[in-house]
Amino acid sequence: MKQRLSPATQQHLVLTPQLRQAIRLLQLSAAELEAEVAEAVASNPLLDWQDDGIAADSAADPAAGTASPEPAAADAEPATDDRWEPDSEQWQASGPAAGLDDGGETEQPDAEESLQDHLLWQLHLGHFSPRDTRIGIALIDAIDEDGYLREDLPALAASLRAEIDTTPAEMLPVLHRIQQFDPIGVGARDLGECLRLQLQALPAETPGRDTALTIAAGPLRQLPKLGIEGVSALLGCAAPEAATAVQLLRTLDPRPGAQHGALPAGSYIRPDCVVWRQHGLWQVALAGSALPRVAIQRDYQQMIRHASSCDADYLRGHLQEARWxxxxLEARADTLLRVVRCLVREQAAFLEFGPQALRPLTLRSVAAELGLHESTVSRAIARKYVRTPRGTLALRDFFASGIGTFDGGSASSTAIQDRIRQLVAGENPRKPLSDARLADTLKAEGVPVARRTVAKYREALQIPASHERMRIG
Structure with missing residues (x-):
């Protein structure tokens, strides 16, 4: 057999430091982003705040109806050219985003969602049967703050027996679906499974992925003792391949649930985007709080040129960090604008008429339209808010599961809840509407909803049962 070399072109996804940083920046709230950038400016001598003499509050406020230039296109892909031009080493938006006043902090505290809230939201957006939903709620409730399911399935099934008669075999498929939720790796039962779930979410051609999966499934605990050479000998692979796999493992998150938690007391909501109507069309722009003005100092070239070799290496390292x-920041802004513009296109009626006009919309449908992964969309909307003529809304408010209607369309669960609220508000207090009558009314309006579903929505709205709403006299 003759050996020969032949060139081949392949595409690989490598989790470079700048890619990992872009993913982390995307999931930060506006307040967290400001703190992150402030810390970077304080620690990197080549970074400084951009002072262009334009005060944010002096810009025209589009949300108030003031004329404003068209927002920058949001569908353009972020630049991937690694060349650097001195004049481009700054992140400063153009158009309305450049000096847009974000309206300041809103009065209500920023109620940071817990990991359970984040998972339950995804559960209710998924297509789970009522029984699987109850199992999913129990599983999510058992997941700890780091994102792990520490309790084994037989014990969990036994503890649920009074509420729902289930078995570990029935719970396992639901758990597997939850493990695909954002953040990837949540619901794992140990560190190895957590890392395997994150590795499996990567493309098959990712360098080191297969070897990393083998390590995560086997000698993971021995890794500190074995080292690269030991792993290479144990698995029978080349040392460079083992080194690539170990480096890939180091890029993963061993505590995927830790990113969700309560913010310090006194935190407030800061809108990331602003939505307003102009000439009958809905417009979207990034708010000032989502655009930290930061740039690389202009005199850094002289600093590097006249520095000693050791100092020059130090400055070049900081230059690379600043560029990343x-x-x-540019990639975060681009993705956020694309997602918000998609939400506004899909839910224009919601912005105009309120919750009763909210259409069914899922992470999967938005991801498919934008050509993104569901987890990317989930990160883009997590803890993000938009200022609209209807007030400051969480981006999550634009999503809703749906129920098929008699005419072949669909109605969102939010719209159905809003209709139930309206019906109860207009009922005769001496003869309040029962859940069955509410269901019949909705069916007459074309929405085939069951009585138990009405009861679930009514309880979610914190509306008492009909016998508790009865008023005499």
Missing amino acids: LLKG
């Missing part, structure tokens, strides 16, 4: 930060 600026590109990460």
Whole structure:
């Protein structure tokens, strides 16, 4: 058999430091982003705040109806050219985003969602049967703050016996679906499974992925003792391949649930985007709080040129970090604008008429339209808010599961809840509407909803049962 070399072109996804940073920046709230950038400016001598003499509050406020230039296109892909031009080493938006006043902090505290809230939201958006939903709620409730399911399935099934008669075999498929939720790796029962779930979410051609999966499933605990050479000998692979796999493992998150938690007391909501109507069309722009003005100092070239070799290496390292930060901010802004514009297109009626006009919309449908992964969309909307003529809304408010209607369409669960609220508000207090009558009314309006579903929505709205709403006299 003759050996020969032949060139081949392949595409690989490598989790480079700048890619990991871009992913992390995307999931930060506006307040967290400001803190992140402030820390970077304080620690990197080549970074500084951009002072262009334009005060944010002096810009025209589009949300108030003031004329404003068209927002920058949001569908353009972020630049991937690694060349650097001195004049481009800054992140400063153009158009309305450049000096848009974000309206300041809103009065209500920023109620940071817990990991359970985040998972339950995804559960209710999924197509789970009522029984699987109850199992999913029990599983999510058992997941700890780091994102792990520490209790084994037989014990959990036994503890649920009074509420729902289930078995570990029935719970396992639901758990597997929850493990695909954002953040990837949640619901794992140990560190190895957590890392395997994250590795399996990567493309098959990712360098080191297969070897990393083998390590995560086997000698993971021995890794500190074995080292690269030991892993290479144990698995029978080349040392460079083992080194690539170990480096890939180091890029993963061993505590995927830790990113969700309560913010310090006194935190407030800061809108990331602003939505307003102009000439009958809905417009979207990034708010000032989502655009930290940061740039690389102009005199850094002289600093590097006249520095000693050791100092020059130090400055070049900080220059690389600064470039990654600026590109990460640009990618974050681009993705956020694309997602919000998609939400506004899909839910224009919601913005105009209120919750009763909210259409069914899922992470999967938005991801498919934008050509993104569901987890990317989930990160883009997590803890993000938009200022609209209807007030400051969470981006999650634009999503809703749906129920098929008699005419072949669909109605969102939010719209159905809003209709139930309206019906109860207009009922005769001496003869309040029962859940069955509410269901019949909705069916007459074309929405085939069961009585138990009405009861579930009514309880979610914190509306008492009909016998508790009865008023005499």
